[in-house]
Amino acid sequence: xxxxxxxxxxxxxxxxxxxxxxxxxxxxxxxxxxxxxxxxxxxxxxxxxxxxxxxxxxxxxxxxxxxxxxxxxxxxxxxxxxxxxxxxxxxxxxxxxxxxxxxxxxxxxxxxxxxxxxxxxxxxxxxxxxxxxxxxxxxxxxxxxxxxxxxxxxxxxxxxxxxxxxxxxxxxxxxxxxxxxxxxxxxxxxxxxxxxxxxxxxxxxxxxxx
Numbered sequence: 001x002x003x004x005x006x007x008x009x010x011x012x013x014x015x016x017x018x019x020x021x022x023x024x025x026x027x028x029x030x031x032x033x034x035x036x037x038x039x040x041x042x043x044x045x046x047x048x049x050x051x052x053x054x055x056x057x058x059x060x061x062x063x064x065x066x067x068x069x070x071x072x073x074x075x076x077x078x079x080x081x082x083x084x085x086x087x088x089x090x091x092x093x094x095x096x097x098x099x100x101x102x103x104x105x106x107x108x109x110x111x112x113x114x115x116x117x118x119x120x121x122x123x124x125x126x127x128x129x130x131x132x133x134x135x136x137x138x139x140x141x142x143x144x145x146x147x148x149x150x151x152x153x154x155x156x157x158x159x160x161x162x163x164x165x166x167x168x169x170x171x172x173x174x175x176x177x178x179x180x181x182x183x184x185x186x187x188x189x190x191x192x193x194x195x196x197x198x199x200x201x202x203x204x205x206x207x208x209x210x
Contacts, residue, residue: 006182006183009186010157010158010185010186011157012132012157012159012186012196013131013132013157014131014200015129015130015131015132015200015202016057016130016131016132016133016134016159016196016197016200017057017058017059017060017125017128017130017132017133017134018048018049018052018057018058018059018060018133018134018136018197019059019060019061019062019115019121019133019134019135019136019137019147019151020045020049020059020060020061020062020095020099020136020137021062021115021135021136021137021138021143021144021147022062022063022064022115022137022138022139022143023042023045023061023095023096023099023136023137023138024063024064024086024092024093024094024095024096025091025092025093025094025095025096026082026085026086026092026093027138027139027166028042028096029091029092032082032085032092033081033082033085034082034085034092036138036139036166036167036168037168037169038166039166040163040166041136041137041138041163041164041165041166042096042098042099042166043098044136044161044163044164044190045098045099045136045137045161045164045165046098046099047164047190047194048134048136048161048164048190048193048194048197049099049136051193051194051197051198052134052197053102054198055197055198055200055201055202056201056202057134057197057200057201057202058105058128058130059101059102059105060105060106060107060108060121060124060125061095061099061101061105061106061107061108062107062108062109062110062115062119062121062137062143062147063093063095063107063108063109063110064083064086064093064109064110064111065086065087065088065089065093065109065111066083066086066087066088066111067087067088068087068088069087070083070084070087072111073111073112074111076111076112076113077111095107106124108120108121112146113142113143113145113146113147114143114146114147114149114150115143115147115150116147116150116151116154117146117150122150122154122156125154125156126154126155130156131156131157132156132157132158132159133151133156133157133158133159134159134161134193134196134197135147135148135151135158135159135160135161135165135185136161136164136165137164137165138165138166138167139165139166139167139168139172139173140165140166140167140172140173140176140177141167141172141173141175141176142167144160144165144176144180145176145179145180145184148160148180148184148185149184151185152184152185157186158180158184158185158186159185159186159187159188159193159196160177160180160181160185160186160187160188161188161189161190161193162177162187162188162189162190163189163190164190164193165177
């Protein structure tokens with residue numbers, strides 16, 4: 001077989017939204033077991049959000065929160081003990097200041113890896129006429145991967161911004177970006193994402209109009 005069976009590409013649509021996944025203090029505070037080795041992705045994500053806001057592109061955030069004892073986290077909560085830091089409204093669940101939501105931006109609260117699983121996110125985006133999700137956040141091999149896979153399964157074109165996502169180590173980060181790009185998403189750099197958002201400029205309030 002001479003052709004690459006995973007060589008296809010997706011054309012981004014004209015109605016994007018930026019999805020900032022789990023940019024919580026737990027991933028950037030050295031006191032947290034989930035802390036990443038660098039905060040580079042946080043600052044890249046902040047630039048993506050700033051450009052989206054400047055051009056009227058909607059921004060949606062996700063964060064993780066568990067009820068007392070983690071009962072709503074099921075087996076996942078038992079598998080990853082570090083998730084205990086996200087019970088209730090403690091400081092580790094706060095979204096970081098550089099990417100904090102504005103008053104009019106939706107924050108989706110989730111318990112599992114994908115921002116779509118068990119939430120109203122897909123319905124909300126479809127009702128707003130969104131056709132493309134620009135994904136930033138953490139972590140690449142976990143919540144970013146799961147969210148991108150669910151995005152394509154819900155009919156959205158996922159653009160994963162390589163500079164604006166991060167993981168616990170370079171190996172899972174790079175391996176998952178390669179695999180996402182092969183099968184589930186378009187992986188782009190920050191500059192490409194910013195240019196796309198700027199070209200998608202529209203009034204901030206557009207309802208379901210396309």
